[in-house]
Amino acid sequence: MISVMFERLQERFEEIFKKLKGQGKLTEDNIKDSLRDVRIALLEADVNYRVVKDFLERVKERAIGQGVLTSITPGQLFVKIVYDELRDLLGSSNVPLMLTGSPPHSIMLIGLQGSGKTTTAGKLAIFLRKKGKRPLLVSTDVRRPAAIEQLKKIAAQIDVPFYIPTDKDTPLSICSGSKEYAIRNYNDVLVVDTAGRLHVDEDLLNELIEQKGILSPSETLLVLDGMTGQDAVNIAKTFEERVGVTGFVLTKLDGDARGGAALSIKATVGKPIKFIGTGEKLDALEQFHPERIASRILGMGDVISLVEKAKEAIEEKKAKELEKKLLKDEFTLEDFREQLKQIKKLGSMESILGMIPGFSKFKTVIDFQEAEKEFKKMEAIINSMTKKERLYPQIIDGSRRQRIAKGSGTTVQDVNELLRKYSQLKKLVKKISKGQFKGFRPSIFMR
Amino acid sequence: MGFFEKIKNGLKKTRDELKTRIQWALKGTFDESVFLDIEEALILSDCGVETSSKLVQKLREKWKRGQLKDEKDVRLALCELVEEILKEVEKPISIDGVKPFTILTIGVNGVGKTTTAAKIAKTFIDNGKKVLFGACDTFRAAAIEQLSVWAERLGVDIVKHKEGSDPAAVAYDSLKAAQARDIDVVILDTAGRLHTKSNLMEEMKKIKRVVSKELSGAPHEILLVVDATNGQNAIQQVKTFHESLQVSGLAVAKLDGTAKAGFIIHVAEFFKIPIRYVGVGEKLDDLLPFSARDFAKALIEEE
Numbered sequence: 001m002i003s004v005m006f007e008r009l010q011e012r013f014e015e016i017f018k019k020l021k022g023q024g025k026l027t028e029d030n031i032k033d034s035l036r037d038v039r040i041a042l043l044e045a046d047v048n049y050r051v052v053k054d055f056l057e058r059v060k061e062r063a064i065g066q067g068v069l070t071s072i073t074p075g076q077l078f079v080k081i082v083y084d085e086l087r088d089l090l091g092s093s094n095v096p097l098m099l100t101g102s103p104p105h106s107i108m109l110i111g112l113q114g115s116g117k118t119t120t121a122g123k124l125a126i127f128l129r130k131k132g133k134r135p136l137l138v139s140t141d142v143r144r145p146a147a148i149e150q151l152k153k154i155a156a157q158i159d160v161p162f163y164i165p166t167d168k169d170t171p172l173s174i175c176s177g178s179k180e181y182a183i184r185n186y187n188d189v190l191v192v193d194t195a196g197r198l199h200v201d202e203d204l205l206n207e208l209i210e211q212k213g214i215l216s217p218s219e220t221l222l223v224l225d226g227m228t229g230q231d232a233v234n235i236a237k238t239f240e241e242r243v244g245v246t247g248f249v250l251t252k253l254d255g256d257a258r259g260g261a262a263l264s265i266k267a268t269v270g271k272p273i274k275f276i277g278t279g280e281k282l283d284a285l286e287q288f289h290p291e292r293i294a295s296r297i298l299g300m301g302d303v304i305s306l307v308e309k310a311k312e313a314i315e316e317k318k319a320k321e322l323e324k325k326l327l328k329d330e331f332t333l334e335d336f337r338e339q340l341k342q343i344k345k346l347g348s349m350e351s352i353l354g355m356i357p358g359f360s361k362f363k364t365v366i367d368f369q370e371a372e373k374e375f376k377k378m379e380a381i382i383n384s385m386t387k388k389e390r391l392y393p394q395i396i397d398g399s400r401r402q403r404i405a406k407g408s409g410t411t412v413q414d415v416n417e418l419l420r421k422y423s424q425l426k427k428l429v430k431k432i433s434k435g436q437f438k439g440f441r442p443s444i445f446m447r
Numbered sequence: 448m449g450f451f452e453k454i455k456n457g458l459k460k461t462r463d464e465l466k467t468r469i470q471w472a473l474k475g476t477f478d479e480s481v482f483l484d485i486e487e488a489l490i491l492s493d494c495g496v497e498t499s500s501k502l503v504q505k506l507r508e509k510w511k512r513g514q515l516k517d518e519k520d521v522r523l524a525l526c527e528l529v530e531e532i533l534k535e536v537e538k539p540i541s542i543d544g545v546k547p548f549t550i551l552t553i554g555v556n557g558v559g560k561t562t563t564a565a566k567i568a569k570t571f572i573d574n575g576k577k578v579l580f581g582a583c584d585t586f587r588a589a590a591i592e593q594l595s596v597w598a599e600r601l602g603v604d605i606v607k608h609k610e611g612s613d614p615a616a617v618a619y620d621s622l623k624a625a626q627a628r629d630i631d632v633v634i635l636d637t638a639g640r641l642h643t644k645s646n647l648m649e650e651m652k653k654i655k656r657v658v659s660k661e662l663s664g665a666p667h668e669i670l671l672v673v674d675a676t677n678g679q680n681a682i683q684q685v686k687t688f689h690e691s692l693q694v695s696g697l698a699v700a701k702l703d704g705t706a707k708a709g710f711i712i713h714v715a716e717f718f719k720i721p722i723r724y725v726g727v728g729e730k731l732d733d734l735l736p737f738s739a740r741d742f743a744k745a746l747i748e749e750e
Contacts, residue, residue: 046678114557229678
C-alpha cells in the first residue's frame with residue numbers, strides 16, 4: 001500500500017506534465033493535484049491535520065518556480081521537494097543524549113499508559129552501557145500492578161543494577177533513595193521509568209513535576225506510541241508545557257505504522273526525536289534518523305534513491321579531486337579503485353546509469369548483473385596489488401601479475417585485462433584534458 | 448453513570464472545538480466552507496480521510512436538498528449519520544447458555560489487554576458469575592505477576608505457568624481447570640503482538656486451535672483490544688487480526704483522554720465486528736458497554 005501511494009503520486013504527476021509538455025517549471029497550477037495526493041498520504045500516515053496544512057504551504061512555496069532538470073522527471077523533482085521539506089522539518093540529523101552537569105545524571109521516561117516506557121528503560125540501559133556508562137534502572141511506577149517487578153526482571157535479564165524499593169515507598173521517596181544509591185554505588189546514570197498517565201490527569205502531572213524536582217534530570221524523554229493518531233499533538237504539547245521534555249522516543253515502529261506522529265510532535269513541540277523502538281527485544285532501540293522516517297511517512301523508500309542516492313553516496317569532494325587528477329593525467333590505479341568503490345556505494349549499476357542523462361536508452365542492452373560482477377573482480381585485483389604497484393603500474397611484471405592473480409582469486413588474463421582497461425581509461429583522460437571531448441567532464445560521469 | 452456521562456469530559460475538548468468550528472462557519476454564509484471545516488474536525492478525531500469525506504459528502508447532499516438550515520441541523524445530521532453506522536455494531540457480549548464461556552483477549556503491545564481483562568472479569572463477578580484467568584502472556588516480563596495481582600484483588604482463580612512456557616498449554620490447563628471448578632467465564636490474557644509479526648500470529652492461531660479442541664465452540668469470544676489514542680493504524684490492526692483469527696468483538700481502551708477513536712467508524716462500516724466495551728478510566732469500574740448513540744453524541748453533539 002505504501003509504495004502504491006508513492007507510485008500513484010508520481011504517475012499522476014507525470015500525467016499532468018504530459019499535458020503541459022514544454023513547460024519546464026513547477027507552477028501552482030500543475031502541482032495542485034499532486035499536493036492533494038501528498039495531503040492524503042500524510043493524513044493517512046496520521047500526521048496531524050494542521051501540521052499537514054502548514055507543511056503543504058511550505059512545499060508549495062519551495063516548489064513553485066523550480067526549473068526542472070533534464071536528468072530527472074518533474075514528478076521526481078516534486079517528490080524530492082516534498083521529501084526534502086519533510087526531512088528538514090523532522091530535523092537535519094540525529095540529536096544525541098545530553099548528559100550535562102556532574103554525575104549521577106538522570107534520564108526520566110514519561111508518557112501515556114502502554115506507550116512502551118518500561119521496555120524503553122531496559123533498552124536505554126543497554127545503550128548507555130555500550131557507551132561506557134554504569135546505568136542504574138529505577139521504577140517509580142507504584143500504580144500499575146507488577147510494573148516494578150517488570151523492570152526488575154528486565155534489569156536482571158540484561159544484568160544492569162536495579163534499585164529495589166520497599167512496599168512503603170512513594171514515587172518521590174524512590175527518586176531520592178535511588179539517587180543516593182547511585183552515588184554510593186558509582187552508577188553514573190539513572191534511568192527512571194515512571195507510571196503511565198494521561199496528559200489530562202492534573203494530579204498525576206503534578207506528581208511527575210515533583211519527581212522531576214528531586215531528580216533534576218538531564219533528559220526527560222516523552223515515550224510515544226508510533227501508532228498514535230491525531231492526538232499526538234495534544235499529548236506532546238501538554239507534557240511539554242506542564243512537565244517539560246527534552247526529547248521523544250517513538251516506539252513500536254517495527255509494525256506497519258507510518259509514524260506520522262513523528263512529524264506532528266516535531267512540528268508542534270520542536271524537540272528532537274532521540275530514539276525509535278523497533279522491536280520487543282531489548283536491543284531494538286535505534287537512534288533517530290530523519291531521512292528514514294521521512295521516507296516512511298511518505299511511503300516512498302526506493303524512489304528518493306533515484307535522486308538522493310547519487311548525491312549521498314558520492315561525496316562531491318572526492319569527485320572533484322578525481323576530476324582534477326584525471327585532467328592532470330595523474331590517474332593511478334589507486335584512483336581507479338576509488339572510483340569502483342564509489343560506484344559500488346551507489347548500489348546497482350542500473351540505477352546509477354539510469355541517472356545519467358541519455359543512458360536509459362542503453363538499459364536494455366547492458367547486462368547489469370554481469371557488469372557488476374566484473375566491477376567486483378576488478379576491485380579485487382587492485383586490492384591485491386601493493387601500494388607501489390598501484391601508483392606505478394609500469395613495474396607490474398610477469399611474476400607480479402601471477403602473484404596478484406593468486407591473491408585476488410583471478411587469472412593472469414584477468415589481471416592483463418584490467419591493466420588494459422586502465423590504460424585505455426588513462427588515454428581517454430589524456431584526450432579529455434587536451435580538449436578533444438568538448439564539454440565532457442569526468443565529474444558528470446561520476447554523478 | 449452512563450457511557451456518555453463518563454466520556455463526555457474527555458471528549459469535551461473536541462466536541463467544543465467541533466461545535467465552535469461549525470458555529471463559526473455558520474456565522475458566515477452557509478456555503479461549502481462549512482463542510483471543509485466539518486471534514487477537518489472529523490479528520491482530527493482520527494476518522495480518516497475516506498470516512499470523513501464520505502460523511503461530509505452525505506451532509507452536503509442533505510444540504511442541497513434543503514434539509515439543513517442551521518448549525519443545530521448540521522450537528523444533528525452528522526450525529527445521526529455516525530450513529531447509524533455504529534448502531535450495527537452495538538452488540539453486547541452474551542454468555543447465556545455457554546459454560547465455561549471462553550474469552551481470548553488479543554491485541555498489539557500496550558493497548559491495555561490485561562487491564563481490560565480485569566475490568567471484564569469485574570462485570571461478570573458483579574453479576575454473580577465465577578471467573579477464571581488464564582495467564583497466557585508468558586513472554587513479557589512480569590505479565591503473569593500483573594494478572595496475578597488482579598486475580599487476587601478480584602478474588603478470582605488464575606491458571607499460570609512459568610515465564611517463557613507455551614501459552615497454548617496455559618490455555619489448555621485453564622479450560623481443564625474451569626471445567627473442573629464449575630467456572631462460568633474463562634478469560635485468557637495473551638501477550639501483546641504487532642499484527643505484522645507472522646510468527647506471533649501463528650502462535651495465536653495455535654492457542655485458538657488448542658482451545659477449540661478442548662471445548663467445542665471455544666473460544667466463544669475473540670476480543671481484540673484497540674487503543675483509542677491510535678490513528679489509522681488501528682484499522683490495519685483490526686484487518687490483520689481479523690483475517691488470521693476471525694475477531695468476534697472489539698474493546699476500545701483508553702477513551703478517557705482527548706483521543707476520539709474516530710477510526711471505529713471505518714472499522715464498523717467495513718468489518719462489522721461488534722464493539723463490546725469501551726474503557727473510560729483506570730478504575731476497575733471504568734468499563735462500559737458500547738453505545739452507538741453515546742459515542743456519536745459525545746463526538747459531535749452537545750447534551
